[in-house]
Amino acid sequence: MKGRMVALAMPGLLLPGVSWASESKKILDPVADWNHLWNEVLIDLFLMGGVFALLAIYWLIKYRATSPDQVGRGPTLSRAQAWSWAMVPAFIFMADDFFLAAKGWTVWNTYRKVPENALEIKVTGNMWYWTFEYPNGVTTTYAYDTKEGDGLVVPVGTPVVLRMTSNDVLHSFGLPDYRVKEDMMPGRITYIWFNPLVEKESWVTCVEFCGTLHSQMYSPVKAVAPAKYDAWLAQKKSTL
Amino acid sequence: MSTESHGFNLKEWIFTTDHKRIGILYLIGSMAAFSIAGVMALMIRLEQSTLGPTLVHDVATGGSQYNVWLYFHGAAMILGFLIPGLTGFAANYFLPLMIGAKDVAFPRINAFSVWLFYAGIIMALLTFVIGDPPDVMWTGYPPYSLLTSGNTAFYVFTVHLLGFASILGAVNFLVTVIYMRAPGMGWNQLNMFVWSTVTAFVIQLVFVPVLASAVTMLLFDKYLGTHFFDPSQGGDVLLYQNLFWFYSHPAVYVILLPALGILFEVVATFSKNMVFNYKAAVYGGMWGIVLISGEVWIHHLYISGMPDWIRIGMMVSTLLISVPVGLLAISLFGTLYRGAITYTTAMKYATACLFLFLIGGLTGIPLAMTVMTVHLSETSFVHAHFHYIMGIFATFSVFAGVYYWFPKMTGKMPGEKMGNLGFWFNFIGVNITFFPLFIIGIEGMPRRYWNYEMFPQFEPFHKIATVGAFLVAIGMLLTILNWIISAISGEKSVANPWKSVSLEWTHCPNPPGPGNFPKDVVVSADWTPYNYGR
Numbered sequence: 001m002k003g004r005m006v007a008l009a010m011p012g013l014l015l016p017g018v019s020w021a022s023e024s025k026k027i028l029d030p031v032a033d034w035n036h037l038w039n040e041v042l043i044d045l046f047l048m049g050g051v052f053a054l055l056a057i058y059w060l061i062k063y064r065a066t067s068p069d070q071v072g073r074g075p076t077l078s079r080a081q082a083w084s085w086a087m088v089p090a091f092i093f094m095a096d097d098f099f100l101a102a103k104g105w106t107v108w109n110t111y112r113k114v115p116e117n118a119l120e121i122k123v124t125g126n127m128w129y130w131t132f133e134y135p136n137g138v139t140t141t142y143a144y145d146t147k148e149g150d151g152l153v154v155p156v157g158t159p160v161v162l163r164m165t166s167n168d169v170l171h172s173f174g175l176p177d178y179r180v181k182e183d184m185m186p187g188r189i190t191y192i193w194f195n196p197l198v199e200k201e202s203w204v205t206c207v208e209f210c211g212t213l214h215s216q217m218y219s220p221v222k223a224v225a226p227a228k229y230d231a232w233l234a235q236k237k238s239t240l
Numbered sequence: 241m242s243t244e245s246h247g248f249n250l251k252e253w254i255f256t257t258d259h260k261r262i263g264i265l266y267l268i269g270s271m272a273a274f275s276i277a278g279v280m281a282l283m284i285r286l287e288q289s290t291l292g293p294t295l296v297h298d299v300a301t302g303g304s305q306y307n308v309w310l311y312f313h314g315a316a317m318i319l320g321f322l323i324p325g326l327t328g329f330a331a332n333y334f335l336p337l338m339i340g341a342k343d344v345a346f347p348r349i350n351a352f353s354v355w356l357f358y359a360g361i362i363m364a365l366l367t368f369v370i371g372d373p374p375d376v377m378w379t380g381y382p383p384y385s386l387l388t389s390g391n392t393a394f395y396v397f398t399v400h401l402l403g404f405a406s407i408l409g410a411v412n413f414l415v416t417v418i419y420m421r422a423p424g425m426g427w428n429q430l431n432m433f434v435w436s437t438v439t440a441f442v443i444q445l446v447f448v449p450v451l452a453s454a455v456t457m458l459l460f461d462k463y464l465g466t467h468f469f470d471p472s473q474g475g476d477v478l479l480y481q482n483l484f485w486f487y488s489h490p491a492v493y494v495i496l497l498p499a500l501g502i503l504f505e506v507v508a509t510f511s512k513n514m515v516f517n518y519k520a521a522v523y524g525g526m527w528g529i530v531l532i533s534g535e536v537w538i539h540h541l542y543i544s545g546m547p548d549w550i551r552i553g554m555m556v557s558t559l560l561i562s563v564p565v566g567l568l569a570i571s572l573f574g575t576l577y578r579g580a581i582t583y584t585t586a587m588k589y590a591t592a593c594l595f596l597f598l599i600g601g602l603t604g605i606p607l608a609m610t611v612m613t614v615h616l617s618e619t620s621f622v623h624a625h626f627h628y629i630m631g632i633f634a635t636f637s638v639f640a641g642v643y644y645w646f647p648k649m650t651g652k653m654p655g656e657k658m659g660n661l662g663f664w665f666n667f668i669g670v671n672i673t674f675f676p677l678f679i680i681g682i683e684g685m686p687r688r689y690w691n692y693e694m695f696p697q698f699e700p701f702h703k704i705a706t707v708g709a710f711l712v713a714i715g716m717l718l719t720i721l722n723w724i725i726s727a728i729s730g731e732k733s734v735a736n737p738w739k740s741v742s743l744e745w746t747h748c749p750n751p752p753g754p755g756n757f758p759k760d761v762v763v764s765a766d767w768t769p770y771n772y773g774r
Contacts, residue, residue, distance in 0.1 A: 072513030176684020187471025207618035
């Protein structure tokens with residue numbers, strides 16, 4: 001998986017929204033990729049932080065003054081030592097930076113390349129609700145006060161791409177369970193995609209500050225079995 | 241004009257051009273902003289302690305009230321406390337003393353800038369008086385800031401006043417350091433705090449005008465009918481975010497650098513040690529930060545719909561910030577090595593800062609990575625991250641500074657018992673408050689939400705955080721009370737209680753009189769502010 005990503009990272013990388021050629025049948029799972037990278041980053045942070053923290057604790061205890069007149073005996077660095085103490089750590093930090101950047105870039109590519117078979121749903125942000133428009137013309141929404149409306153309903157097993165814009169102010173479409181979010185704004189269209197792999201109900205919350213009811217701007221996101229989704233959509237269509 | 245005057249004279253304080261009094265005025269003003277913004281923080285925490293409404297009464301409109309608290313807390317903490325506390329108070333009082341100068345280069349401009357700062361604080365406080373207070377967060381993003389019935393103009397004018405004060409300060413202090421160093425004092429003999437102030441003011445001078453222009457465009461769009469940010473009229477909604485963060489990311493280094501500068505002074509003094517690898521910290525660390533600070537702002541816009549190429553490019557530049565910051569960390573931690581450490585209250589705050597720096601700094605690494613941020617941004621993970629590094633770390637370093645320089649400013653020793661108690665309340669409290677927010681942030685707790693009824697599993701974490709906030713409140717009260725009591729009736733201090741070798745301790749009385757130094761200061765070629773001898 002990783003080898004493939006790196007190999008394909010170079011060409012077409014900067015073209016947003018270009019689909020992958022159907023180069024493999026493996027299921028794309030950005031959530032798993034994100035979680036995996038997160039664990040790797042955590043290990044990296046604990047290693048780096050651990051070195052500093054343990055040294056600090058050791059020194060803070062070991063070098064307590066024994067008499068009020070005692071002075072420190074810190075080393076005077078020669079020119080070569082001073083340069084080494086700057087360059088060697090700088091290269092270690094830089095190596096770690098590039099390592100993390102490469103890792104992050106790889107997963108980023110998954111995030112920005114929408115699979116070809118993705119179901120496209122249009123999302124429009126308003127103060128303070130979303131409307132979702134399905135390919136067959138059905139639209140849904142959700143009201144925080146009455147708790148009525150379907151919100152976003154998607155079929156399990158099909159990647160979903162959201163084409164998003166806003167009618168008024170900035171909003172942001174935050175899907176914590178799918179590890180993805182992006183702002184929506186007037187005058188531009190942005191996109192995210194996610195891959196619902198199991199049936200579950202989660203939430204989308206507005207995560208760009210948008211005024212009085214910002215914290216009431218949420219909707220359910222229901223990932224349902226394909227048959228159930230088709231039935232739901234047909235029923236919605238018939239009531240149009 | 242004399243600091244050893246006979247009793248308190250209000251007129252003397254209002255018309256003063258003495259950098260030390262101006263420094264004290266900055267301290268008082270910024271602590272006032274800190275206290276009120278702190279009360280806002282408590283209200284925010286109380287509101288979040290339950291799923292639904294707590295302090296907010298009306299669900300449909302109560303959000304506005306909560307948003308005003310958020311706005312004031314953010315704007316006042318950053319623009320009213322952190323920046324003026326570090327570059328106003330600490331730089332004003334101690335920078336001239338550290339370089340052996342009698343005052344700053346332009347004392348009257350200095351007086352003008354402190355009163356501009358007060359005007360800015362008053363402008364910010366009007367939030368609580370006017371009928372339609374600003375509710376645009378400290379970021380003021382359009383189109384919301386243009387459409388809201390809240391008074392965005394108050395936000396804009398607050399930024400103008402504080403920004404102007406800051407630019408004047410920047411020019412003043414840069415000229416002071418360049419031209420007014422004591423005879424014999426070379427660039428490699430400056431205190432770390434002086435270098436940190438110089439680099440911070442270089443950043444201010446370059447970037448504040450960009451912020452000022454961005455908010456001015458808001459003002460024009462909202463009140464004069466221009467369309468800089470209105471896409472339906474050919475404007476660009478993202479332009480503001482670019483301009484705002486082009487200043488506001490460097491601004492975090494305007495806070496970080498002087499905070500680190502103070503820590504270097506405190507750690508070196510209480511370890512009686514020289515700064516480890518001084519040149520790497522100054523030229524690689526501080527100037528490295530200045531160099532990179534202007535090329536990383538997109539990491540605040542990772543999810544705002546920027547083109548992919550710039551999101552990836554600035555991921556790399558943002559990660560590279562770890563190089564200068566790492567050099568500074570090595571230098572700061574290395575200063576402990578083979579030191580002779582004594583734990584006063586100032587040193588306790590500095591020690592706490594070492595660990596806050598690690599937590600706050602390292603949690604910035606995933607946030608530098610575009611794809612990690614796609615999930616983490618706008619969650620309480622971010623909120624916890626910047627509170628650790630910019631909020632608590634910088635605040636603790638101001639406190640370390642106040643404790644360290646307390647005898648210098650007042651001639652009295654700070655009360656250690658109460659100081660110590662305040663410290664432990666603060667240190668334990670901040671961790672109880674902010675650590676849980678990392679955990680629920682990873683799970684998706686959105687920022688700036690008073691209502692999180694869709695995530696009932698987060699409620700216990702918010703409750704713990706709220707308890708922590710009140711521990712901090714107790715700690716802060718103890719600390720401020722301790723300063724007041726010690727300043728009035730503290731034990732008289734000896735001339736150089738910490739046995740520092742820096743000029744502000746060795747060459748002038750506590751507190752210094754007009755002109756600072758009884759005799760002109762000349763330093764020798766082998767003098768450094770950290771030369772404790774063997």
